[in-house]
Amino acid sequence: MKKKALWMLLTVFTLMVLVVAGCSNNDEANSEGEDSNSQDTTDSESAEEGSGGSSTFVFGRGADSEQLDPSKVTDGESIYVTNQIYDTLVRYEQEGTEVVPALATEWETSDDGLEWTFQLRDDVTFHDGTDFTAEDVVFNFERWTEGAEYVYYGYMFGASEENPGGIIEKVEATGDYEVTFTLSEPNAPFLNTLAMPPFGIASPDAIEEHGEDYFKNPVGTGPFIFEEWKQDDSITLSKNEDYFGETAKVDTVIFRVIPDNGARFMELQSGSIDAMNGMNPQDIQQAEDDEALQIIRRPSMNVSYMAMNTDKEGPLKDKKVRQAINLAIDKEKLLSLFEGIGKPAKNPMPPSLWGYNDNVEDYGYDVEEAKSLLAEAGYGDGMSITLYTMSNPRPYLPQPKFAAQAIQEMLKEVNIEVEIVENEWDSHLSATENGDHDMAFLGWTGDNGDPDNFLYVLLDKDNAKKGSAGNIAFYKNDELHDILKQAQTELDQEKRVGLYEEAQEIIHEDAPWFPIAHTTPPLAVKKEVQNYIPHPTGSEPFNYLELN
């Protein structure tokens, strides 16, 4: 009897599993059906003036977002999405990094540059229905001082354990819709920094409600409302009808993860996605020839580099070895892997930015010189080091694995054995932030159009802390630190230019990086998509684009 009962139970269980599985499929199908229905109705409401049809914009990309809480991330894939959900106090104009009003309508600063007062909009609501007030701004800024996990706050405002607020002494709500910042020292890039997507204002209610899980339940004020996140598959957003700015023209935006460049391009050709980034360079020509597609080139404000870990015990501690590696790699040849979308880099910041020092002369390719430097440093007989690379393409480095293999082969010429360690994007980030590597690929797309955002974030000793390092060369130079600090507080533009030029000289001499390239990352977009204006910072809100 007992046995029979057991069998019954098993059978019932199996049946249940089947039924549930079947249901979930049905559910999906149903909800999809409902979705398209509701779309149809909204369409017919607004269709009086325009065309009907589907208005879902699907964007294909190579990797998923890490988190949807922009204050805790530094990767472009997260920010691409949060840029749609959140607003900042001020934002960049559509094509450049000039600052224009957003949540704040106007602002003024005291003569000494220490006090900033912002007037806020009074007609904004968060996606969860709560009203946006000055108290919410204060709440967000105070939250960001709570710890090192708010990475960008630390990078940009110099926050540390001893001084969690960094240069922001206090943030006060001086009225219902007025907020005042008091700084401990003048900060030239302050306003530009506030426009960076990581400083998007989130709903305090939602943060309290979701706690630890807030990163997957983001609530902001932006043009799109978060709907659903299927990890490593897709993120769905819907249009915010009550948006205070330009209301979106598309009803739904879907970010899809398609890791393989070639597969993603094929999906674009077959029409299952509307736009993509991270093209294989060799596919660009094909996209240009395709009647249905257009190539949009993002203005260049990035740099890709190979950082050399100056902190780890080993040959790379020695400046001569780092210089030798710079000499031993044929950059021209390496750049042919980019098929024309990249220009060789010699400085850690792009030439499109003010303060770029064009007088720095790149190391050039000279194997003999490299060999003699290595011999001087005592490594003439060879050495072996690791090169960490991400497996997925980045806008600044379209084919990291091939670049790694090319460098491996070139360094063999000077008796350096390179072991390539390939990791997925997020494990690559955590490994390099921890300093596990000897050498590692990475790159940076500027966020605010200020040299500080490159030099201070990527090469200052303040940002060389294991675990959250922006400076993954772990390069620590006090002279450079003083210059960068001085440039932050200096309000005279011309003096700042001089300081940054000097900083680039120092960095060139110490060679903590092998700078690779500045790219104009291509996006392939269907011809039907109009008004897709790429922003130099690497991502743009989709509320302007239209589907024909």
Place this chain on the structure above:
Amino acid sequence: MKTLAAEAKADQMDPALKSKKNSSLWLDSLSRVIKSKTSLIGLVIITLLIVVAIFAPQIATHSPTDQSIIDRYQSPSSEHLLGTDELGRDIFSRIVYGSRITIQIGVITVGISMIVGVFLGAVAGFFGRWVDQIIMRLIDIMMAFPSILLAIALVAVLGKSLTNAMIAVGIVGVPHFARIVRSTVLSVKETEYIEASRVIGAKNGRILFSHVLPNCLAPIIVQATLTIGTAILDAAGLSFLGLGAQPPLPEWGAMLSDGRSALQTAPWVVMFPGFAILLVVLGFNLLGDGLRDALDPRLKQ
């Protein structure tokens, strides 16, 4: 009577000890392998593979790792017989050198599977009871995992490298050998010549290793040949996923993976390594099938 008894005894003798008859058994099988067209094709492919691997430096036209980035993605020509890959390396030379890695993978992985699997299966079958129970239940657990999944999990634990990939694929192959050997041992140990050696007073170890196992050789050989094919395929799969051979090793699976990004513009970069894998696996499978038929006593004419 005396002669009859002697004859009867001779019939029941351990076949492995009947050296004369034995060699003719193997010769028979070999001739049957050659007679069968399909297995002959398999044999030819494998011989070709071995020859190419041995004379790789003479056959290859370029170094397998020399890059010439300017000449990347060139289509097949007289200079580069099978074209060049993403870093301007000669695909023909890489495939030629890759054959060495392939053989290495085949021999080592199957070696691991065979040694461990035969030992476990023989012990389980010969001693029976709880030994059998424990070993075979473990084997059952291993067989419950899809083989490539288990291999991926093992590599994830051991770390990414060709050696670890070979160990992983080797471990994954163990259950098949263990099962086959166990069942053969079960039938062999009941034969009269085993009983006879027991009567003489031979110890377990001696019986198992010099009387039982030699008589299980035929199925082991067939299984080994067939497993080499799957092992090569699994190892190539691991390399394709980036878990096996690390650059710049010209491993065929890794070559496929690297060539993927140019599938539309330069299909030869994936076509030729893919074809090489196909050919070799086909070769081993054909030969394995032929051997199985040849060594099956029921098919003896």
